[in-house]
Amino acid sequence: MNNLFAFDDATCRHLAEKHGTPCFAYSGAAAEAQFTALRTALSSRVRLAYAVKANPHPGILARFASLGASFDCASIGELMRVDALLLPVGRTFFAGPGKRETELRKALAMGVRVQAEGFEDLARLDALTDRETAVNLRVHPAFEIDEGNRIIGGSGPSAxxxxxxxxxxxLQRAADLRHVRIRGLHVFAASNQRDASKLSAIHGVVLELGKRLYDTHGLAFEQIDLGGGLGIPYALEQNPLDVKMIGQGLSNLLAAHPWFTGELILEPGRFLAGPCGVYLARVVRIKESRGTRFAILEGGINHLIRPLLTGEPFPVKVVGKGEGDLPYTLAGPLCTSLDRLGDVCLPELAAGDLLAFGSTGAYGLNEGMTHFLSHPVPPEVWVN
Ligand SMILES: Cc1ncc(COP(=O)(O)O)c(C=O)c1O
Structure with missing residues (x-):
């Protein structure tokens, strides 16, 4: 059965009493288990780069770094966090559609491999460096994408x-650049995909794209970055991703594309960090309103915005109360009717009850609207 909660009820209660609520807690053991499960399924020609945007908590970064991870950054803030890990050159990547000059300077100083998102990235880098600099080219593919949810935005117009x-x-314009050389391909075309065959199909299309670029333009890639998008279950009935099948699919692709002798890169965020996190918040009050039973909590979309963005709630349990079938609308304390964490069935709730939201280790607090209404920012507890 899926384990949607990194901590059992006793640990949730202990964490809530020790650190106060609302708070986030991250399990080092769960993060490591998730990393190891994926790493073990991949051949040594596949590099695993953790997408820092999923959760930049220093405990998570340090744990993944110690397990040999590379890192995918998308801002100067993320670059600085990864810089603090003192990794060898070659383990950090920098993507993002709007890179500023200060960010490119930082990337060059750190020896980071930039994922160029347009000619501007190439030209700016070229002007900033005086030595040969390898970059990867991020391509927005023309093929239709089954994303699961529309975070990346399909095959239509894209930034x-x-x-x-x-x-x-x-490529014609890039031929005139003095120092910057395209040595890799980057395509990100999935989001929260739990179906390994769909992800493998996308990986296959990216390799085909790489082959076309190799055949027509002689681009011999050192790296092909297949992006992230590896999904996790957010409900008991959702199957976890079959990572062995992903690994096998990548090995098959490497065998089927002998023209490509470099390394593949996966850059998952959600898959690696999601399962390790639990968000703890207490019920402040219950309100019955015209047939709807609201449980108003200590935190809402200021801490967890994903349910509002995707319409999919995080899994939730009432600590110490087991299962229940009473319908509740979970509301946060913000002065907006957008502040909802989902419509769920739970045991009867009362003020003070402790709720635990599972799989909140990725796109949790760092995606929330923490400054809205100036509630204190909840602590993030690293449980080693
Ligand atoms: C460039 C890039 N890499 C990796 C990721 C991580 O995606 P996921 O958490 O779905 O694996 C994202 C997410 O938006 C991204 O934009």
């Missing part, structure tokens, strides 16, 4: 990467 049809013109 990310170079549109596939514009690649030839970009």
């Amino acid at each position: 990310f990467g170079v549109d596939e049809e514009d690649v030839p013109a970009l």
Whole structure:
């Protein structure tokens, strides 16, 4: 059965009493288990780069670094956090559709591999460096994408990467650059995908794209970055991703594409960090309103915005109360009717009851609207 909660009830109660509520807690053991399960399923020609945006907590970064992870950053703030890990050169990547000059300078100083999202990235880097600099080119593919949810935005117009049809013109312009050389391909085309066969199909299409670029433009890639998008269950009935199948699919692709002799990169965020996190918040009051039973909690979309963005709630349990079938609308304390964490069935609730939201280790607090209404920012507890 899926384990949607990194901590049992006794540990949740202990953490809430010790650190106060609301709070986030992250399990080092759960983070490590998730990393190891995926790493073990992958061949040594697949690099695993943790997408820091999922959760930049120093405990998580240090644990993944100690397990050999590389890191995918998307801002100067993330670069600085990864810089503090003192990793060898080659283990950090920098993506993002709007990179500023200060960020590119920082990336160059750290020896980070930049995922260029357009000619501007290439030209700016070229002007900032005086030595040969390898970059990866992020391409926004033309193929239709089954994302699961629309975080990346399908195959229509996109702010990310170079549109596939514009690649030839970009390569022509890039030929005049003095120092910057395209040595890798980057495609990100999935989000929270739990179906291994769909993810493997996307990986296959990316390798085909790489082959076309190799055949038509002679681009011999050192790296092909397949992005993240590895999904996790947010409900008991959802199957976990079959990582062995993902690993096997990548090995098959490497065998089927002998023209490519470099390394593949996966950059998952949600898959690696999601399961290790639990968010703890108490019920402040119950309100019955015209047929709807609201449980108003200490925190809402200021701490967890994903249910509002995707319509999918985080799994929730009432600590010490077991299962229940009373319908509740979970509301936060903010002065907006958008502040909802889901419509769920729970045992009867009363003020003071402790709720635990599982799988909140990725896109949890760091995605929330923490400054809205100036509630104190909840502590994040690293449980080693
Ligand atoms: C460039 C890039 N890499 C990796 C990720 C991580 O995605 P996920 O958490 O779905 O694996 C994202 C997410 O938006 C991204 O934009």
